[in-house]
Amino acid sequence: MPDTSPALSHASDLADFVAASPSSYHAAEEVARRLESAGFTRLDEAGAWPAQTGGRYVIVRDGAAIAWAVPSDATATTPVHVLGAHTDSPGFKLKPKPTTGAKGWLQAAVEVYGGPLLNSWLDRELRLAGRLALADGRVVLAATGPLLRLPQLAIHLDRGVNDGLALDKQTGTQPVWGLGEPESEDILAELAASAGVDAAEIRGFDAVVADAARGAVFGKDDAFFASGRLDDLASVHAGVVALIEAAGQTNSAVIPMLAAFDHEELGSESRSGAAGPILEDVLERVYASLGAGAEDLRRAYAASWCLSSDVGHSVHPNFQQRHDPVVQPMLGSGPILKINANQRYATDALGAAAWASWCESAGVSSQEFVSNNAVPCGSTIGPITATRLGIRTVDVGIPILSMHSARELAGVSDLYDLSRVARAFFAG
Structure with a gap:
């Protein structure tokens, strides 16, 4: 061999x-x-x-x-x-007003980027990453650790889910990232903190969602690599x-x-x-x-x-x-x-x-x-x-x-x- x-x-x-x-x-x-x-x-x-x-x-x-x-x-x-x-x-990108939520959940307002397999993003830990344009003219890179998740609806609440799941690109793809009220929280503060800057200094941003799991070798004879x-x-x-x-x-x-x-x-x-x-x-x-x-x-x-x-x-x-x-x-x-x-x-x-x-x-x-x-x-x-x-x-x-x-x-x-x-x- x-x-x-x-x-x-x-x-x-x-x-x-x-x-x-x-x-x-x-x-x-x-x-x-x-x-x-x-x-x-x-x-x-x-x-x-x-x-x-x-x-x-x-x-x-x-x-x-x-x-x-x-x-x-x-x-x-x-x-x-x-x-x-x-x-x-392919994946998701933060919208201009990125902090949203409902019923005590904090969510990220995202837009679909490219042509992702939407269902594959469900039930996995996700991170936020991109660049921040600051008031002093600097552009800094920022990346959080595991922060977000797109939780799937339980089968008890959708008995036909195994016959075919179709996610609505607007209502079904907004990940949760915390508990609280969107009026008093800002997901950009999480991104700014990861870069060591003040969120109040952000004048523009380009940020995407990425899988937080590390790539791994597996399978018989270590034949496969997933990432x-x-x-x-x-x-x-x-x-x-x-x-x-x-x-x-x-x-x-x-x-x-x-x-x-x-x-x-x-x-x-x-x-x-x-x-x-x-x-x-x-x-x-x-x-x-x-x-x-x-x-x-x-x-x-x-x-x-x-x-x-x-x-x-x-x-x-x-x-x-x-x-x-x-x-x-x-x-x-x-x-x-x-x-x-x-x-x-x-x-x-x-x-x-x-x-x-x-x-x-x-x-x-x-x-x-x-x-x-x-x-x-x-x-x-x-x-x-x-x-x-x-x-x-x-x-x-x-x-x-x-x-x-x-x-x-x-x-x-x-x-x-x-x-x-x-x-x-x-x-x-």
Whole structure:
């Protein structure tokens, strides 16, 4: 039996990463913190950027982080290999007047964010996390411990619940967080206290609800890993691990880059999303520091690749009919290549061949994913990035179960193997 200790170590580190990243803003800062610890320099978008040959850099814009390492022998036409992922996950976000309640219960007024599996959020301890904009101009991150819960109605009061539970998105999703009257309590005070600031100084906030439980390895032979926000922190984490290793190479045929975007679950249309200008802004400045003109930049793009990494569906043993009858990826059998005839994924024949070569170089087995014709798939940052920049793009990821649940299920070996392929991709 193969030695699984590297995969288990990777899963444990991923659990740490997810615990440190309850919101997209925390995830972007955790990316930056890890990379700065590995010798990367944090750049200010409003400041002048240095000449970058041989440098390692990271920027944070809201809930997005982009990091790259420029080889010492890089030129104005050196290609870039971008691993794209996203920091946000489906769930709930605090409304502008977030403290509510009824009958002596304190509740949080939340709005549905993206497309979560609503029922999966019931009867579990939840935390609140995000950023606070203060009166003095500072922006601070805040995250509580276990604070909230969405209690389910007892079966004695809803005898038909096992025939199908449908939660009303307004009345059925407001979690409890204490006892008292909303007129005299403020949930923002809990969030402010976690950041060590005065709630009276808050002038704006972006806060989401996150599962409070830590990721865990379980199952026969420790095959499974369950955690919140695997979609898509599993890919972000794999990219960070791979980029740190790639940055240690003194020479490379490519510029390795991690682009962790925000707002993918909403369509990516924001200043920090893949449909926004952030990646293009960074690339233009990186190549300008290498002396690239407009023609040099286009030549570099023409030889570049983007690996759009996001989760996909493993075949579900209880719902096999929902999957393609032939192409059925399985947990523990390797990362997946995502294919769609209608360009919901950006993979084509050339991308499939390139993916196969990176997997072969890493010594990793790969699987294919395609949807059942009667069950249309979602999309990713892949087609968006390919459209914005014209860079050749491949959609990949890991197979999981319970996608968009408060706690998703992945294969331990798949998580580690994705990072191994990312290393091969960054090596060029």
